[in-house]
Amino acid sequence: MAMTIVETRQIIGGVDTHLDTHVAAAVDGNGGLLGVWSFPTTTGGFSDLYTWLSGFGTLCRVGVEGTGAYGAGLARFLRGAGVAVIEVGRPNRQARRAHGKSDTIDAVEAARAALSGRANAVAKTADGNVEAIRVLLVAYRSGRDSRTKYLNQLRHLGFCAPDDLRERFRGVPAASLARDAAALRPNRNGDPVLYATKLAMHTLGRRVIDIDTDCAQLRGELTDLVKATAPSLLDLHGVGTHTAALLLVAAGDNADRITSEAAFGHLCGVAPIHASSGKVTRHRLNRGGNRQANHALWRIVFTRMSSDPRTRAYVERRLAEGRSKPEIMRVLKRYVAREVYRHLPGV
Numbered sequence: 001m002a003m004t005i006v007e008t009r010q011i012i013g014g015v016d017t018h019l020d021t022h023v024a025a026a027v028d029g030n031g032g033l034l035g036v037w038s039f040p041t042t043t044g045g046f047s048d049l050y051t052w053l054s055g056f057g058t059l060c061r062v063g064v065e066g067t068g069a070y071g072a073g074l075a076r077f078l079r080g081a082g083v084a085v086i087e088v089g090r091p092n093r094q095a096r097r098a099h100g101k102s103d104t105i106d107a108v109e110a111a112r113a114a115l116s117g118r119a120n121a122v123a124k125t126a127d128g129n130v131e132a133i134r135v136l137l138v139a140y141r142s143g144r145d146s147r148t149k150y151l152n153q154l155r156h157l158g159f160c161a162p163d164d165l166r167e168r169f170r171g172v173p174a175a176s177l178a179r180d181a182a183a184l185r186p187n188r189n190g191d192p193v194l195y196a197t198k199l200a201m202h203t204l205g206r207r208v209i210d211i212d213t214d215c216a217q218l219r220g221e222l223t224d225l226v227k228a229t230a231p232s233l234l235d236l237h238g239v240g241t242h243t244a245a246l247l248l249v250a251a252g253d254n255a256d257r258i259t260s261e262a263a264f265g266h267l268c269g270v271a272p273i274h275a276s277s278g279k280v281t282r283h284r285l286n287r288g289g290n291r292q293a294n295h296a297l298w299r300i301v302f303t304r305m306s307s308d309p310r311t312r313a314y315v316e317r318r319l320a321e322g323r324s325k326p327e328i329m330r331v332l333k334r335y336v337a338r339e340v341y342r343h344l345p346g347v
Helices: 043-054 072-080 093-099 103-116 129-160 163-168 174-182 192-229 231-235 241-251 261-267 291-307 309-320 325-341
Strands: 010-016 021-027 033-040 058-065 084-088
Touching: 010 043, 010 103, 021 043, 021 103, 033 043, 033 103, 043 058, 043 072, 058 072, 058 103, 072 084, 084 103, 129 163, 129 174, 129 192, 129 241, 163 192, 174 192, 192 231, 192 241, 231 241, 241 261, 241 291, 261 325, 291 309, 291 325, 309 325
Parallel strands: 010 058, 058 084
Antiparallel strands: 010 021, 021 033
């Protein structure tokens, strides 16, 4: 009796994500389009999307745009269902020029990018300490930027204030500016401009003090999370809580998705890119990658250049060879990325 073998075709999905609806496309192993449909961005919608894709065959992987933004919820759901989620970047520009722009085209392009390997980065799981660090960094960075803005406004009000108030705040250091401004006691019975200026400065001073309190709490939480996640990372020279947090966020909770230190260097934008042609062999700077992680590496290098004897000796040697400081810092950032990679969790 002959045995009948039933072959289930492999399916690749692609999703163009939005705030209210996701547009999904299914393609077969040859890139042939099987269907396109839209689903609401709810838990029920995610379930329907998964069921719809699985109805065409064995769902292998799904390319999702914006897994760190509108696609975050869908990516979590698909991973929970055991489906590999591939992070898809911006749609192919050549395809857009040739076929135009629509949600359907973007979804199909995402599926074909995941199929061909053009998009091959495993999406971050965003389900552990690193995701907690990321959301705390959002609040901390917002507070830091707002604090700077309010202090600048305080300085401006002090420069333009009536004479007595201007002289009172002349030369006040930034460290005590907010505290002195918050101590002002506006009096309605006096000059209206003086009253309004004191009230404005008092309000801005109180805001800065409140932000300082919030940021201190956030820094404490960040320090605890970083120590629990990658304690050895903080032992590296020049690595503080903030720089370590930025590097961990770039790597993600599933840092094992980064398969080598070279891949991590590319992720941080410190790996030179080939720009060779014909008989000319050359490299160019990598302007891409995670720019926050790139800045964190720059801060580490900057610190080491002033306080680490080994780095200082290296810089002096390279300067004697005719290298410029920016060139030396680029090389050092690559070295630091290699060192940091060995201290990432799960690597």
